[in-house]
Amino acid sequence: MLKRALKxxxxxxxxxxTLRWPFRAVSVADAGHASKTSNYAQECQxxxxxxxxxxxxxxxxxxxxxxxxxxxxxSGHPLITKSSKSKRISHSTSKxxxxxxxxxxxxxxxxxxxxxxxxxxxPASATRRHMIQLMQTIQDKGQYLIRIDHWTDCxxxxxxxxxxxxxxxxxxxxxxxxxxxxxxxxxxxxxLILVDTANMIGDGLTKPGLFPELMRLQTC
Numbered sequence: 717m718l719k720r721a722l723k724x725x726x727x728x729x730x731x732x733x734t735l736r737w738p739f740r741a742v743s744v745a746d747a748g749h750a751s752k753t754s755n756y757a758q759e760c761q762x763x764x765x766x767x768x769x770x771x772x773x774x775x776x777x778x779x780x781x782x783x784x785x786x787x788x789x790x791s792g793h794p795l796i797t798k799s800s801k802s803k804r805i806s807h808s809t810s811k812x813x814x815x816x817x818x819x820x821x822x823x824x825x826x827x828x829x830x831x832x833x834x835x836x837x838x839p840a841s842a843t844r845r846h847m848i849q850l851m852q853t854i855q856d857k858g859q860y861l862i863r864i865d866h867w868t869d870c871x872x873x874x875x876x877x878x879x880x881x882x883x884x885x886x887x888x889x890x891x892x893x894x895x896x897x898x899x900x901x902x903x904x905x906x907x908l909i910l911v912d913t914a915n916m917i918g919d920g921l922t923k924p925g926l927f928p929e930l931m932r933l934q935t936c
Contacts, residue, residue, distance in 0.1 A: 733791040740768035741828050742792055743866040743905075745820035747802070747812035748922035756801040757812035760921035761820040763827055766792030768863060788865075788909060794933070796823055799921035804888075811889045813870035818892045821866055825904055828860035835861055858904035865907045867916070874910040 721728040741763060748758035767790055806812035833851055842850075854860070868874055875881045877896040884890050899905045913919060920927030 732793050735765065735767045735791075735793065738768040739831075739862045740766055740906075741795075741824045741862055741864045742766050743817075743820045743824040743864055744916070744918045745813065745817040745866070745868060746916055746918035746922050747806070747809070747816040747870075749809060749812065754801060755805050756803075757806050757816075758922045759798075759800055759802050759812070759816040759819070760918035761796060761798040761816060761823065762794065762918050762921075763796040763820065763824045764792035764794050765827075765862075766790050795827060796820075797921075807886070810870060810872040810876070810884070811886060813868060813873040814876075814889050814892045814896075817866065817868060817873065818895060821864070821896070821899065821905060824864050824866070825855075825860075825899075828862050828864055829855055832859075832861040856902075858899070858902045860904075863906040864904065865909060866905050867909050867911055867918075869911055869913045869916040869919070871910060874908060877908055 742765075744760070744762040744764070746760040769790060802812060802815055804815060806815065829851070832854055836850070836854075838847055838850065872881070873893075876884060876893045877900065879897065884893055896905070896908075900908060915929060917927075917929045917933050920930035
């Protein structure tokens with residue numbers, strides 16, 4: 717296969733779609749469940765760079781109409797794609813989804829911060845100390861150059877982070893949920909989007925099977 721790819725370089729390679737400004741970071745987190753061979757859930761973490769077409773969909777809790785559903789999707793460049801076993805045992809699917817979401821959102825915020833740092837214009841007289849203080853202020857207030865949208869297919873986790881449900885009884889999950897709530901309030905996460913499991917592109921990284929959405933992302 718490698719010899720054939722080297723002979724026909726015009727037909728093989730990595731092809732990325734053209735993106736238009738403004739950009740956004742799409743954070744996708746999914747988690748499987750414990751199996752007979754392991755008590756640890758299988759986690760999926762994906763961060764994609766995509767064009768931002770949904771700037772008007774910023775009201776939390778809105779159900780997106782069928783006409784505006786295309787604003788949430790689109791094409792993107794995968795920056796992080798990871799599938800691994802969870803480092804902690806989860807006693808429920810909600811907790812497994814929470815642990816995966818916290819790790820993925822943290823990675824997305826690091827990427828958004830690096831883009832902001834690279835394109836932030838500072839005065840020529842600014843010292844290194846002033847630059848660090850400016851970056852710290854931007855990070856604390858969530859004023860990134862690109863916004864972050866998080867996707868999940870777990871309704872229980874979505875309701876906990878959006879305040880539909882109260883604080884979870886599990887102490888280990890409670891801190892993670894409060895962290896996600898704070899990120900939403902400070903603007904670090906713009907939209908927390910609940911999608912069907914059939915439309916979750918990261919579902920194929922948590923369990924075996926055929927997943928059209930993941931194959932479409934890889935081939936298009």
